[in-house]
Amino acid sequence: MVEKSSRGYADIAAHYRKLIEDGELQPGQTMPPMSQVKEEFGVSITTVNRAYRLLKDEGLTASRPGAETVVATRSNVASTGAARLQRIARTGNPYAPGETAVGHTAALRSCYDPMVAEHLGIELGDEIILRTRVFLRDGKPAVAALSCIHMRALIDVPELxxxxxxxxxxxxxxxxxxxxxxxKSPERRTARHASTNELALFDVHVPETAAVPVLVLVNVFHDDQGPLEVWEDIYAPGLWQVEGEKP
Structure with a gap:
């Protein structure tokens, strides 16, 4: 049988990754038999096996006695900001399955972060709108999210x-x-040591001298007037991302 794509296994993995992230496949639910997936996608069983191995390597699925593959109870894969927007566009739901958000704040703040000031095209000390929240996964803090918004947005959306x-x-x-x-500009990813406040937020208890790395994602949004918003998402220790992730 002719393969539909030389990257057929990645396409299949992406298909089921979306179903898992959107909640159509629930934790503990059995994945479709590989023979069924083979027929549905018109690929070889080897391609399906590679797709299923990829999902398992990402922590999205797990093996169960009897040679079954099931959706993992709790994945360590962290969705990107871009993936969150894609999911909202697909489902209209701002939260992934098992996800909620708490600690919503909004205020005017003077910006002394050089990176944020540069991305927003403002001077250090200029005011911005700062919105924060904490995303929980299965009740545990997973992402500390900051939205740094240019003051001009307040004219049209005072609710900010x-x-x-x-x-x-x-x-x-x-x-x-x-x-x-x-x-949206291409997403930027980096890592740094977590601050004391972030460790407390994520309920991580380590000696004061310990350095705990965290993953940080930055997304910058523009319109025809210039920079509009900078997202900064700080992920709890132990979460990782997958290359090409599009949940």
């Missing part, structure tokens, strides 16, 4: 300084009211 969460991505409201499209 209210702490309660929006029922959809706030940039959609901005677009409706201004007619301006927003675009």
């Amino acid at each position: 300084i209210e702490a309660q969460p929006f029922d959809r991505f706030w940039q959609e409201i901005y677009k409706e009211r201004t007619g301006r499209e927003t675009t």
Whole structure:
């Protein structure tokens, strides 16, 4: 049988990754038999086996006695900000299965972070809108999320300084009211040592001299007026990301 794509295994893995992230395949649920997947995608059993091994390596699935593959109870794969937006567009749900958010805050703050100031095109000490929240996975803190928003957005979306969460991505409201499209620059990923506050937030207890690395993702949004928003997501220790992840 002719393969549909030289990257057929990655395409199959991406398909089931989305189903898992969107909650259509629940933790503990049995994955479809490889023979069924082989027929559905028109690929070889070797290709399906590679796709299933990839999902297992990512921590999204696990083996069970009887040669079955099931969705993992708790995955250590961290969804990217871009993946979160894709999921919202697909499902309309701002949260993945088992995910909630707490600690929503909103305030005007002077910006003294050189990276944020540079991305927003402002001077150090200029005011920004800072919105924060903590995403929980199965009740445990997983991501500390910061949104640093240019002050000009407040003209059209004054609700940005209210702490309660929006029922959809706030940039959609901005677009409706201004007619301006927003675009996202390529996501940037880095790592650094967690601060004392972040360790407390993630309930990580280590000696004061210990250095605990955390994954940090930065997304920058623009419209035709210039930079609009900088996302900074700090992930709890132990979470990882997968190359090409598109859940």
